[in-house]
Amino acid sequence: MLKQMYRTWQHAFKIDPDKDVSDEALEALCESGTDAIIVGGSQGVTLDGVIDLLSRVRRYTVPCVLEISTVDSITPGFDGYLIPSVLNSEKREWIIGLHHKAIEAYGHLIDDEEILLEGYCVLNKDAAVAELTAAKTALTSDEVAAYAQLAGRLWEMPVFYVEYSGTFGDMDVLKQAKDALGDKTRLFYGGGIDSAERAKQASAYADTIIVGNILYDDLKAALATVKAVKTL
Ligand SMILES: CC(C)=CCC/C(C)=C/CC/C(C)=C/CC/C(C)=C/CC/C(C)=C/CC/C(C)=C/CC/C(C)=C/COP(=O)(O)OP(=O)(O)O
Numbered sequence: 070m071l072k073q074m075y076r077t078w079q080h081a082f083k084i085d086p087d088k089d090v091s092d093e094a095l096e097a098l099c100e101s102g103t104d105a106i107i108v109g110g111s112q113g114v115t116l117d118g119v120i121d122l123l124s125r126v127r128r129y130t131v132p133c134v135l136e137i138s139t140v141d142s143i144t145p146g147f148d149g150y151l152i153p154s155v156l157n158s159e160k161r162e163w164i165i166g167l168h169h170k171a172i173e174a175y176g177h178l179i180d181d182e183e184i185l186l187e188g189y190c191v192l193n194k195d196a197a198v199a200e201l202t203a204a205k206t207a208l209t210s211d212e213v214a215a216y217a218q219l220a221g222r223l224w225e226m227p228v229f230y231v232e233y234s235g236t237f238g239d240m241d242v243l244k245q246a247k248d249a250l251g252d253k254t255r256l257f258y259g260g261g262i263d264s265a266e267r268a269k270q271a272s273a274y275a276d277t278i279i280v281g282n283i284l285y286d287d288l289k290a291a292l293a294t295v296k297a298v299k300t301l
């Protein structure tokens with residue numbers, strides 16, 4: 070059950086259903102000691118791609134959750150569902166609009182124990198997700214911290230996600246977000262973690278680090294990020 074699990078996560082791999090990963094690489098990732106596999110991406114996510122990846126990850130015992138990016142690619146069978154809301158989007162649809170429509174259509178199917186809201190702050194202007202969601206990425210650390218305080222201490226969202234997808238972020242920004250968040254909300258960090266060293270740096274402030282792109286470019290380096298933050 071997602072709501073019982075996510076608070077213990079220190080590390081997760083995010084695997085994109087739109088990208089190729091070999092069976093050998095997938096086995097190494099799933100058996101690495103990571104806390105969870107997140108299936109998600111912002112481009113080219115299809116139902117077929119999601120089902121294919123889910124069935125392959127299901128050969129292993131690692132928890133597997135879907136980070137929903139389109140309604141059409143939701144399928145049963147995951148251990149839980151993460152719902153991103155891009156707090157610094159200039160467009161209402163990415164904050165609450167698509168969510169409202171989805172709840173109207175599928176709200177009756179939702180198991181509250183398996184669904185988790187993530188307040189995203191998207192900070193790399195060059196990431197596809199920033200363009201897609203019209204994120205206002207040029208924010209000062211105080212402005213990011215204000216989103217963290219809002220998401221954490223006021224709204225008590227389960228997760229605040231500092232997202233630098235594609236590049237390693239500013240650790241001072243991450244620290245300030247942590248300080249502003251309060252103790253109800255888990256801080257997720259993702260973006261440019263491509264070594265044990267960077268994994269350690271980010272996990273000094275983030276409760277959970279998310280590792281994505283490097284798993285396609287350098288599997289060994291990706292696996293090293295697990296050992297860097299977890300005592301196995
Ligand atoms: C049958 C069954 C199991 C039913 C379950 C019912 C259920 C769970 C219903 C869902 C209800 C609900 C509220 C759904 C939300 C609908 C929705 C589409 C919301 C919008 C989400 C959103 C803001 C998407 C934008 C993209 C985004 C933030 C994706 C997150 C992943 C991410 C940031 C990937 C990074 O992107 P990447 O591909 O790596 O690309 P770049 O590196 O280039 O950025």
Ligand SMILES: O=P(O)(O)OC[C@@H](O)CO
Nearest residue numbers: 234235259260261281282
């Ligand atoms: O792909 P990277 O840059 O590792 O980022 C991970 C994750 O935060 C993407 O949503």
Ligand SMILES: [Mg+2]
Nearest residue numbers: 234235281282
């Ligand atoms: Mg990516």
